[in-house]
Amino acid sequence: MKRKLKLPEATLSESRGVRCLHLDTPWIQGAMRVSKPLKLELEYIQRMMAWLLLRDPSALPDTRCVQLGLGAAAITKHCHAVLKAATTTAVELNPTVIGVCRNWFNLPDNDERLNVVQLDAAKYVANAEHIASADALCVDLYDQEAASPVLDDEAFYRDCWRLLADGGVMSVNLFGRDASFAVSAARIAAAFGPGRTAMLKPTRDGNTIVLAWKGFEMPSREILAERAETLQNRFELPAGKWLKILSTFTPRPTT
Numbered sequence: 001m002k003r004k005l006k007l008p009e010a011t012l013s014e015s016r017g018v019r020c021l022h023l024d025t026p027w028i029q030g031a032m033r034v035s036k037p038l039k040l041e042l043e044y045i046q047r048m049m050a051w052l053l054l055r056d057p058s059a060l061p062d063t064r065c066v067q068l069g070l071g072a073a074a075i076t077k078h079c080h081a082v083l084k085a086a087t088t089t090a091v092e093l094n095p096t097v098i099g100v101c102r103n104w105f106n107l108p109d110n111d112e113r114l115n116v117v118q119l120d121a122a123k124y125v126a127n128a129e130h131i132a133s134a135d136a137l138c139v140d141l142y143d144q145e146a147a148s149p150v151l152d153d154e155a156f157y158r159d160c161w162r163l164l165a166d167g168g169v170m171s172v173n174l175f176g177r178d179a180s181f182a183v184s185a186a187r188i189a190a191a192f193g194p195g196r197t198a199m200l201k202p203t204r205d206g207n208t209i210v211l212a213w214k215g216f217e218m219p220s221r222e223i224l225a226e227r228a229e230t231l232q233n234r235f236e237l238p239a240g241k242w243l244k245i246l247s248t249f250t251p252r253p254t255t
Contacts, residue, residue: 007093007094007095007096008023008024008025008094008096009024009096010023010029010094010096010097010099010100011023011024011100012100012104014034017033017034017035018031018032018033018034018041019031019032019033019034019072019104020072021071021072021097021100021101021105023094023097027142028042029071029072029142030042030045030070030071030072030073030105031072031074032072032073032106037077037105037106038077038078038081038082038106040074040075040078040237041074042074043204043205043207044173044175044203044205044207044209045071045074045075046237046238047171047200047203047207047242048075048138048140048171048209049075049078049138049171049237050171050200050209050211050239050242050246051136051138051169051170051171051211052136052227052237052239053219053224053227053228053231053239053246054169054211054213054218054219054224055135055136055167056227057227057230057231057234059135059167060083060084060085061085061086062086062135063083063085063086063135063136064085064086064087064089064133064134064135064136064165065079065080065083065085065087065088065089065134065135065136065138066088066089066091066133066134066136066137066138066163067079067088067089067090067091067139067140068091068121068125068137068138068140068141068151069091069092069121069139069140069141070090070091070097070098070101070107070116071097072101072105073090073101073105073106073107074105075140076088076090076107076114077105077106077108079136080108080113080114081108082235083235085113085136086113087113087114087115088113088114088115089114089115089116089117089134090115090116090117091117091119091121091124092116092118092119093118093119093120093121094118095118098116098118101116121139121141121150121151122151122156122159125156125159125160125162125163126159130163131162131163132162132163132164132165133165134163134164134165134168135164135167135168135169136168136169136170136171137160137163137164137168137169137171138170138171139151139160139170139171139173140172140173142175149172149173149174149175149184152184152187154187154190154191157187157188157190157191157192157212158191160191160212161191161192161212161214164213164214165214165215166214166215166216167213167214167215167216168213168214168215169211169212169213170188170192170211170213171209171210171211172184172188172209172210172211172212173207173208173209174207174208174209174210175205175206175207175208181208182251182252184210185197185199185208185210185249185251186251186252188210188212189212189249189250189251191212192212192213195217195218196212196213196214197210197211197212197248197249198210198211198212198218198247198248198249199211199246199247199249200242200245201245201247210249211246218248221243224243224246225240225243227239228240228242228243
């Protein structure tokens with residue numbers, strides 16, 4: 001008989017107007033400025049939105065956003081209420097995280113454009129019914145120890161590739177003392193194919209965001225600069241900085 005996985009309880013801390021989500025450890029799983037609940041407070045969370053650089057702004061109203069890992073619901077709320085994406089789906093395994101986000105992080109109830117589901121992310125992306133169902137996929141999957149991504153093999157990233165429609169973009173947060181950026185990024189590159197991955201320089205806390213895309217070539221620097229300006233003016237996102245620290249990723253050849 002299969003043993004039931006024991007999930008940690010979601011807990012809170014608050015300091016200087018910023019409320020943080022934890023999973024029974026000091027590690028911060030997400031944060032919200034109480035006076036500005038839709039603001040993306042953490043730097044790495046802001047950078048997770050760099051997928052916007054690779055998507056035509058005119059396509060934004062038709063964008064179907066999916067998040068694997070709810071955190072403190074910052075990306076979910078931003079896609080739903082600020083970007084006003086066509087649909088936003090967040091997949092979270094831990095029911096206490098969903099409850100805390102509803103009660104303490106201003107996550108609204110599900111509606112015709114928002115769907116928060118309690119489910120294992122691996123099962124969600126492997127479901128054949130979800131093939132080509134997303135245009136923007138944000139992957140931020142860590143347990144209470146935050147030592148390395150919970151899902152990080154090539155098979156998982158291939159499922160992520162299948163989840164995206166042509167023209168879709170994935171952003172992945174790579175972080176943790178037991179994690180290997182080079183190994184994880186190489187798995188993403190193997191799943192998405194040559195010339196389909198890029199990275200932003202690590203944050204001060206060590207979070208490296210990898211972008212991977214499907215069905216198109218990387219836009220020119222001129223187009224990216226135009227989009228960055230649009231994103232800054234329209235959504236007050238630091239997209240100009242993202243562009244400065246964005247570079248293509250090429251896996252090292254194995255010997």
